[in-house]
Each structure stands twice: as structure tokens, then as C-alpha cells.
Amino acid sequence: MYELHFGVPMAGAILCTLNIRHDASMLSILLKHSGAKVIFVDYQFLELAQEVLILISQTCTPPQLVLISELLQSSAPILSAQSEFPNYETLLREANPNFTVIWPIDECLPISINYTSGTTSRPKGVVYTHRGAFLNALVSVLMVEMGLMPVFLWTVPMFHCNGWCFTWGVAAQGGANVCIRNVTPEVIFESIAMHKVTHMGGAPTVLNMLIHTPREHRRTFQHKAHIIVGAAPPPTKVLFAIEEMGFSLTHSYGLTETYGPATVCAWKPDWDALPLEQRARLKSRQGLHHLGLAEVDVKDPVTMKSVPADGKSLGEVMFRGNTIMSGYYKNGKATQEALAGGWFRSGDLGVRHPDGYIELKDRSKDIIISGGENISTIEVESVLYAHNCVFEAAVVGRPDEHWGETPCAFVKLKEGFDATKEEIIAYCREKLPHYMVPKTVVFGDLLKTSTGKIQKFVLKERAKAMGSLTLQKKSKL
Structure with a gap:
């Protein structure tokens, strides 16, 4: 991919690097949208790429696949499917070394x-x-x-x-x-x-x-x-x-x-x-x-x-x-x-x-409005990260009948450490104004995007599914 950052523009083409963590369905959508004519694929992703090409071929002509596999020759058996596709290293060896750069x-x-x-x-x-x-x-x-x-x-x-x-x-x-x-x-x-x-x-x-x-x-x-x-x-x-x-x-x-x-x-x-x-x-x-x-x-x-x-x-x-x-x-x-x-x-x-x-205080879509007060999830998360037992944390708004929203904290604890919901909430009360303190704490792993950002939209759906905290308290009474 590093070489292609130079080779593609020098050939007068446009580079489109794709997220390797997408599934075949999303990759096929992006490839069709980009209009790519050639796709360079590392040998580790050949199976995924073949799934993508099959999906694309159902509606249009798929791009030409070029396989990057030279490193395999000294470390692992050659995949049998390699012979179906042009090899990147072979193309480089056979190319004209005096080609003209297209500026x-x-x-x-x-x-x-x-x-x-x-x-x-x-x-x-x-x-x-x-x-x-x-x-x-x-x-x-x-x-x-x-x-x-x-x-x-x-x-x-x-x-x-x-x-x-x-x-x-x-x-x-x-x-x-x-x-x-x-x-x-x-x-x-x-x-x-x-x-x-x-x-x-x-x-x-x-x-x-x-x-x-x-x-x-x-x-x-x-x-x-x-x-x-x-x-x-x-x-x-x-x-x-x-x-x-x-x-x-x-x-x-x-x-x-x-x-x-x-x-x-x-x-x-x-x-x-x-x-x-x-x-x-x-x-x-x-x-x-x-x-x-x-x-x-x-x-x-x-x-x-x-x-x-x-x-x-x-x-x-x-x-x-x-x-x-x-x-x-x-x-x-x-x-x-x-x-x-x-x-x-x-x-x-x-x-x-x-x-x-x-x-920064928050994404405009992430800011929590509770009882008319704006709550920065970034500020609450910063306090949570300071807790000795917390490895990762994310805060989203939980819909509430009375307050509009209440802060809901999703927390992953450090390996070998333990803390209760009550301890986490008590710790936040010492560091934050009362209205900013999480009213709900959920422990578990946090899903992330390919660039390391926690997928808050997933957590928002989970918080929404919990229902109103105020309503739950009323029903218990």
C-alpha cells in the first residue's frame, strides 16, 4: 500500500485505499461507488476479495484483481488460487523501468x-x-x-x-x-x-x-x-x-x-x-x-x-x-x-x-441534554478513565421520561481489577457536578471502528433499549 501511494498518482490514476476490516458487503458497495478498475489485494485477504468480486459481478463488471503475494514464497505455501490473478511483483519486474510519469x-x-x-x-x-x-x-x-x-x-x-x-x-x-x-x-x-x-x-x-x-x-x-x-x-x-x-x-x-x-x-x-x-x-x-x-x-x-x-x-x-x-x-x-x-x-x-x-467538548450528536443542562460526554469519560480500575469508557445519553436524557456509562475494567456500579458512580460524584454523574453503569467490552473510535451509535441503541430510568423507578414504587 505504501508503494501504491506513489505508483498510482504517477500513473495518472486516483488511489482509493479501503478499510480491511469491512465485510464483503460493505467493500462491494464502496468498490462500485468508487468505480475502481483495479484492486490490489494482499494474500491474507484473497478469500474476502473473491467474495467481494462475486457480489459485484451480480450487477456490473468487477475490477481486475492484482494479488500481492511475493512474501509468501519464503514463508508459507503458495495459495492455489494465486495463478488465477496477475501478481503485483511480476508486473513490476516486467514493466518498463523508463516509463513516463503522468503529472x-x-x-x-x-x-x-x-x-x-x-x-x-x-x-x-x-x-x-x-x-x-x-x-x-x-x-x-x-x-x-x-x-x-x-x-x-x-x-x-x-x-x-x-x-x-x-x-x-x-x-x-x-x-x-x-x-x-x-x-x-x-x-x-x-x-x-x-x-x-x-x-x-x-x-x-x-x-x-x-x-x-x-x-x-x-x-x-x-x-x-x-x-x-x-x-x-x-x-x-x-x-x-x-x-x-x-x-x-x-x-x-x-x-x-x-x-x-x-x-x-x-x-x-x-x-x-x-x-x-x-x-x-x-x-x-x-x-x-x-x-x-x-x-x-x-x-x-x-x-x-x-x-x-x-x-x-x-x-x-x-x-x-x-x-x-x-x-x-x-x-x-x-x-x-x-x-x-x-x-x-x-x-x-x-x-x-x-x-x-x-x-472539543463533544460531537453535536453525542452531547447529552439532561434537565436542560448540556453534558459533555468527553468530560465525564475523562473522569472515568482516571479511576484505577477502568481500562476504557464511553458515555452516551439514555432516554428518560423526566430528564429527557441521563448519562449512561459503558465501562471496560482492567484485567484483574474489580469495581461495582455503585463504586464507579460514587467516584464520579466526587469529581463531577451532580447532573453530570452517570446514572447507569454497564460493564463489558466496547466495540470500536477500524480507526480506534468507540462505536457510540451501537451504545446509544443499547441505552435506548434500556428504557427510561425514571419510569423504571416509578414502576418499582
């Missing part, structure tokens, strides 16, 4: 289509341009102070925003890429120590895995590895713990529609003297827009006026500039809605602090 005649032409994770609806195809990808790739390097010849460990999926544009950024710095098939704490620690990894990235779930890795499975290394964290806002305790382990960390924020990283919590030197916990709270903010963007703002979505920079007034986070998508592929209506008023509307709610830094 784009306009830098605003598409370089790639990236499908959103589809956490709230069917995935949409976000169109990136050559100009936007170029700018975001260079800005990504600047944001994390990536020097020459870095060693980048791929814990960010390359199918997600083209690896946050680090696919191109690492190459610009003459870097080496360390690719792993399974993202586990043991493999991460082993890779950092063995290859002297300088940079890696990922969602807070990756950080959470690292800080909860048993000491016997960790590896020590003399250098300091730099982690770029994005996706869901990281809880303060997670940031605090990862720095205590000796990693340096940059907190970035963005969406598929902003080419990945769009803001960075730019660090001020005078913050170094602050206590670790206070530094972690400052670092958990989403910060300022990067150099490739024109502007980020927090606005009233109706009046489009900027909210006061008081750290309290809530508004929608909006962007404009060169590293904003050119639109959703074959979806003019959604494009117009997302870019209405000349700004990209993120759907994220946040505040702007007096120093200009923005801080």
Missing part, C-alpha cells in the same frame, strides 16, 4: 478518495487533491518536528486519511517505514527497540494499550520515541501516563475531510515548569490550526458568528483552507451541507480559550 495538469485534480469510517451513517467518499495532500504531508512533518531520515512505525492505518498523510511526509524526509501486520503492545515495544523508531501515531486506544502493558512485556530503549495522537480526544490520565513512560507526545485533531491532522496543541516552553497533571490537561486540548489551513474557528452554526473566547461558550468547530476536501464523491447534497457558508462544518462541539486554543 497532473492541475494541482486541484483528485489524488485519492478516502471513505469515512461510517460511525453514524454509510461511509462517504472524501476527495483529496494533489495540492491538499502535498501541503498536509509537509505540515504533518513540521507539526511533529520530524527531522531527516526518521523511522516511522505504522500504527496508524494507511487506509485512514492516507496514514494522516505521513505516507508522503515520511518519504519527503527520506525516512524508513516499519510495517506490522498486527498492532499489539508487544510488537510495538519490540519494533521501537529493534528499529530505533523515532515516530509513530495512533488513536488514544493505542496509548491505552501501551500504558497497560505488563512490565514483563515491555522493552527498554535509550532514545525517546515521539507519538502523534489523534482521532478521539485522549483522556488526561492517558496523556499523563504516556509521558511518564518516557514518550514525547504531540496531540493533533482532524477529520477525514481535513486530510487527517488539522490542528495541533502547539506547546509553549513556559508550560514545561508546570506539574505533569496540569501539563496533561493543557496537552489534551486540540489547539491551533496548522500552517496548511487558513483558519479554524468555533462558531454558532446558525448565525455563523464566532463564540466568545472564554473557554465556556459552546459552538461548532469549523475549518477553511487548502487542506479541506474538495467534496464528497458523487454526493453533491452532502458536500453542500458540509461546506455551507464557506466553512467545513465538523459536527464537533467545542470552546475557544482566551489564549486562542480550541478544546
Whole structure:
């Protein structure tokens, strides 16, 4: 996939990286929607790809499958089905080494289509341009102070925003890429120590895995590895713990529609003297827009006026500039809605602090309104993560006859730890205003998207199925 980030554009084509965790049905929908003519498939996904092609062939001509299987020859038996398809390595060996690169005649032409994770609806195809990808790739390097010849460990999926544009950024710095098939704490620690990894990235779930890795499975290394964290806002305790382990960390924020990283919590030197916990709270903010963007703002979505920079007034986070998508592929209506008023509307709610830094409070669809009070699920989750027994947590609104909604916490406990619902609620009461305290606590595993975000829409359905807490209490009386 890394090679294709260069080969496909050089052939004058458009790259469309697909999420390997989708099932055959979803992949067939995305392939048909994209209009792809060729699909490159790693040998591990051949069976899945064949299912996809069968589904597509029922309604239209499927794309040509090219199999990537050269690595198998020294490690496993060759799959019998390989002979049915052209082999990627063979195509490269037989190709003309002096081919002419097809340069784009306009830098605003598409370089790639990236499908959103589809956490709230069917995935949409976000169109990136050559100009936007170029700018975001260079800005990504600047944001994390990536020097020459870095060693980048791929814990960010390359199918997600083209690896946050680090696919191109690492190459610009003459870097080496360390690719792993399974993202586990043991493999991460082993890779950092063995290859002297300088940079890696990922969602807070990756950080959470690292800080909860048993000491016997960790590896020590003399250098300091730099982690770029994005996706869901990281809880303060997670940031605090990862720095205590000796990693340096940059907190970035963005969406598929902003080419990945769009803001960075730019660090001020005078913050170094602050206590670790206070530094972690400052670092958990989403910060300022990067150099490739024109502007980020927090606005009233109706009046489009900027909210006061008081750290309290809530508004929608909006962007404009060169590293904003050119639109959703074959979806003019959604494009117009997302870019209405000349700004990209993120759907994220946040505040702007007096120093200009923005801080997310919630997705507009996730905010809980209980008895007329707005409750930020991010704030409640941050408190839950600080509990010694909690490994992961997510908070959603549970419909309620009296309050409208009440906070419902879904919690996964650390292995070997135990806590009751009453203990979790009591802990939150010590840290939060009464109206923000979860009224319901459910223990169990939390389903995630391919990019490490907890699937809140699934949890919302579970909370909805529980019914009204107030009504249940009345019936018991």
C-alpha cells in the first residue's frame, strides 16, 4: 500500500485505499461507488476479495484483481488460487523501468478518495487533491518536528486519511517505514527497540494499550520515541501516563475531510515548569490550526458568528483552507451541507480559550441534554478513565421520561481489577457536578471502528433499549 501511494498518482490514476476490516458487503458497495478498475489485494485477504468480486459481478463488471503475494514464497505455501490473478511483483519486474510519469495538469485534480469510517451513517467518499495532500504531508512533518531520515512505525492505518498523510511526509524526509501486520503492545515495544523508531501515531486506544502493558512485556530503549495522537480526544490520565513512560507526545485533531491532522496543541516552553497533571490537561486540548489551513474557528452554526473566547461558550468547530476536501464523491447534497457558508462544518462541539486554543467538548450528536443542562460526554469519560480500575469508557445519553436524557456509562475494567456500579458512580460524584454523574453503569467490552473510535451509535441503541430510568423507578414504587 505504501508503494501504491506513489505508483498510482504517477500513473495518472486516483488511489482509493479501503478499510480491511469491512465485510464483503460493505467493500462491494464502496468498490462500485468508487468505480475502481483495479484492486490490489494482499494474500491474507484473497478469500474476502473473491467474495467481494462475486457480489459485484451480480450487477456490473468487477475490477481486475492484482494479488500481492511475493512474501509468501519464503514463508508459507503458495495459495492455489494465486495463478488465477496477475501478481503485483511480476508486473513490476516486467514493466518498463523508463516509463513516463503522468503529472497532473492541475494541482486541484483528485489524488485519492478516502471513505469515512461510517460511525453514524454509510461511509462517504472524501476527495483529496494533489495540492491538499502535498501541503498536509509537509505540515504533518513540521507539526511533529520530524527531522531527516526518521523511522516511522505504522500504527496508524494507511487506509485512514492516507496514514494522516505521513505516507508522503515520511518519504519527503527520506525516512524508513516499519510495517506490522498486527498492532499489539508487544510488537510495538519490540519494533521501537529493534528499529530505533523515532515516530509513530495512533488513536488514544493505542496509548491505552501501551500504558497497560505488563512490565514483563515491555522493552527498554535509550532514545525517546515521539507519538502523534489523534482521532478521539485522549483522556488526561492517558496523556499523563504516556509521558511518564518516557514518550514525547504531540496531540493533533482532524477529520477525514481535513486530510487527517488539522490542528495541533502547539506547546509553549513556559508550560514545561508546570506539574505533569496540569501539563496533561493543557496537552489534551486540540489547539491551533496548522500552517496548511487558513483558519479554524468555533462558531454558532446558525448565525455563523464566532463564540466568545472564554473557554465556556459552546459552538461548532469549523475549518477553511487548502487542506479541506474538495467534496464528497458523487454526493453533491452532502458536500453542500458540509461546506455551507464557506466553512467545513465538523459536527464537533467545542470552546475557544482566551489564549486562542480550541478544546472539543463533544460531537453535536453525542452531547447529552439532561434537565436542560448540556453534558459533555468527553468530560465525564475523562473522569472515568482516571479511576484505577477502568481500562476504557464511553458515555452516551439514555432516554428518560423526566430528564429527557441521563448519562449512561459503558465501562471496560482492567484485567484483574474489580469495581461495582455503585463504586464507579460514587467516584464520579466526587469529581463531577451532580447532573453530570452517570446514572447507569454497564460493564463489558466496547466495540470500536477500524480507526480506534468507540462505536457510540451501537451504545446509544443499547441505552435506548434500556428504557427510561425514571419510569423504571416509578414502576418499582
